[in-house]
Amino acid sequence: MVEDNNTAIGRRFEIFTQIMIVLSLVSFSVETLPNISAELRTNLFWFEAVTVFIFTVEYIARVAVADSKVRYIFSFFGMVDLLAILPFYLATGLDLRSVRAFRLLRLVRILKLVRYSAASQRFYRAFIIAKEELTLFLFASLIILYLAGVGIYYFENPVQPEAFSSIFHSLWWAVATLTTVGYGDIYPITVGGKIFTFFILIIGLGVVSIPAGMVASALSKAREMED
């Protein structure tokens, strides 16, 4: 039942597991809310206990039905399944937040759903088609980010020694600017810095935004190849 998602009961079980994963992630998020009542916290703990129990049963069942138990345990999804339940047993009562974060590994299991879909396969092929250019552009993006950081440092550091106190601080500006996020926590105020920003944006925006268009056209190419 846990292995075969072609039977009706197998599919229903899979959907049930997916819903449990999403619910357990919601409960994980609710726990981080400040000022939640002691009662809600207790309920969340019991809900967590129930989900871990279900996932533990599922894990044991999977080990039991696996042709090669050892291979399943050390497979990628076997490790994920184990790491997603283990922290509960280790950390109960200890309130080790960072350990509890392992629960996020359950997200990885949701990815199983997508793994075999036609769209994923096509996306994977598109990725292979555009791999070389993507590497080139990632590389070029890093160089442009670095040059943007160094350049703005020379223009702004003398005037804004707090905001642009080193090349590393300037790199944060470069990231926020070339991705066009532009939080507004740090920006050039000198004339030279503003003109530099203009030129780096003209060059940099292309470099940063071309990869998305490239993957899109590789995807439509991959779709044609199927026909």
Added chain:
Amino acid sequence: MVEDNNTAIGRRFEIFTQIMIVLSLVSFSVETLPNISAELRTNLFWFEAVTVFIFTVEYIARVAVADSKVRYIFSFFGMVDLLAILPFYLATGLDLRSVRAFRLLRLVRILKLVRYSAASQRFYRAFIIAKEELTLFLFASLIILYLAGVGIYYFENPVQPEAFSSIFHSLWWAVATLTTVGYGDIYPITVGGKIFTFFILIIGLGVVSIPAGMVASALSKAREMED
């Protein structure tokens, strides 16, 4: 006349109705302005009364000429037409803002205009072509948003307990950042948080911006299929 937009008078009536809808939406917006004079408010009320009267006459005419009256009344556009005028009769003098918002349903009627255009049909076909990938990317976007929210929560919560007070607050940051809106109301200040933002942007920007390119290339594909 209300049904046939192939005759000259039918087309003219349709254009007149569209203009009335746009004007009634403008009047709806003007009403929300603070400190408008009592005189303007009265004028807006009378203008609203006139448009509702016209739409009521149109509605009755449509019911009258429909082959099957019951089917028209319970059709999608029949319901929209009714819901767009009903609130006026119910809410006059009661100032129920939320009820008055039903007037926005008139926007739906504008969509009638687009429904049969060649461009819409093509867009619909492009949507069908790219449906699977769009679902995949919507799914992937949600997962990346969630992971971005959780990650930044761990980095920023200890330092900015106000801004990043829970995973839900962090999700708001994730939405504003990965769409590159970047209001600047909330942003990372720790070194770890900034480096995390850099990596999540490199991965996330692609995921969020690829769908648009995909629809664009699917559209040009759909156009070729027509030829």
Added chain:
Amino acid sequence: MVEDNNTAIGRRFEIFTQIMIVLSLVSFSVETLPNISAELRTNLFWFEAVTVFIFTVEYIARVAVADSKVRYIFSFFGMVDLLAILPFYLATGLDLRSVRAFRLLRLVRILKLVRYSAASQRFYRAFIIAKEELTLFLFASLIILYLAGVGIYYFENPVQPEAFSSIFHSLWWAVATLTTVGYGDIYPITVGGKIFTFFILIIGLGVVSIPAGMVASALSKAREMED
């Protein structure tokens, strides 16, 4: 000489005119700087006088060599040429800023350069190819902007009556958000407003960013058609 840009002297004259236009725009911009010295202001005035003199001579020459003087004077570029110099004679000493702005019409003359290039022709054909979809998306963008404005007004107005004081104020938020500019002067603070922003961004970003991809693929189509 002023008409024929195939001869060496004709081309040189054209380039000289273009440079004069750019220089006169720079001088126009410099004039707006606050606290410029009286001396610089005088120099700028004399530079302006010189450029207007050159453009006047050119205008008279063009009228003189035109086959049909009347047709040139009332042609689009004839009007532009006249309107670009007339304000100087009318406004000298009157400091009528709005009249001086007519000088910007000189920009239109720069467009002459592009008019006959292969790239412009191709872009024009691409525009024709994608015209219907572009109209559809412009239309859809306006509807989404309006709905975004109305929606956020209902969520944020009770809490931020200053920032979101009417649907018109909310539309400004919608413009800044859906174009992902995100100045940060106005943003949602309620939970409902933030969730609404999330959904409107998922739908709206596509609608706003698809047209660019569409024109790009129409351009590559137009290029293929040439071959």
Added chain:
Amino acid sequence: MVEDNNTAIGRRFEIFTQIMIVLSLVSFSVETLPNISAELRTNLFWFEAVTVFIFTVEYIARVAVADSKVRYIFSFFGMVDLLAILPFYLATGLDLRSVRAFRLLRLVRILKLVRYSAASQRFYRAFIIAKEELTLFLFASLIILYLAGVGIYYFENPVQPEAFSSIFHSLWWAVATLTTVGYGDIYPITVGGKIFTFFILIIGLGVVSIPAGMVASALSKAREMED
């Protein structure tokens, strides 16, 4: 060994050089951190001395093995190699920041890696294919930026004489807005300025974002041409 990257030792030497370049850029960035200890500064100096020594040895070796010594010394990469080490000998003890910045030239040497890759060649061909349109759009972008700057100046200068004090200041707003960075340091507050921003964004966003899509589709065209 320094010339031939086909032999095993040649490739290993090349990778070693690349790593040295990256490390020397990291050390360059660390030096700009404020409040670094005297001890770390000394270590960075010695590290710099070591890298310069290695690069000097490499440079001498390259001159020695070159068929035409003069041609290598005056070649582009010969100049880069020399300029990347010379500042150290000139500036030691002088703390001439601007001279030390010549070390950034080492980045140029990293570019050697990409020069002959298939992806670069393809990108170069894509660039040639789309050259005319890119020039047109760069030109159009500059005109739109200028018009946006002038327009917003007329709307906002009377109300915000500080932020929009001249057309040059307004151009900074135009750059930050049309690239959708939107820092939030400068934005329109008048109704006219906001409506103007809306229209300039509708026109301008396309102009600024189309080139990226164009290069992407030219890239996929270039890939097809290879097949």
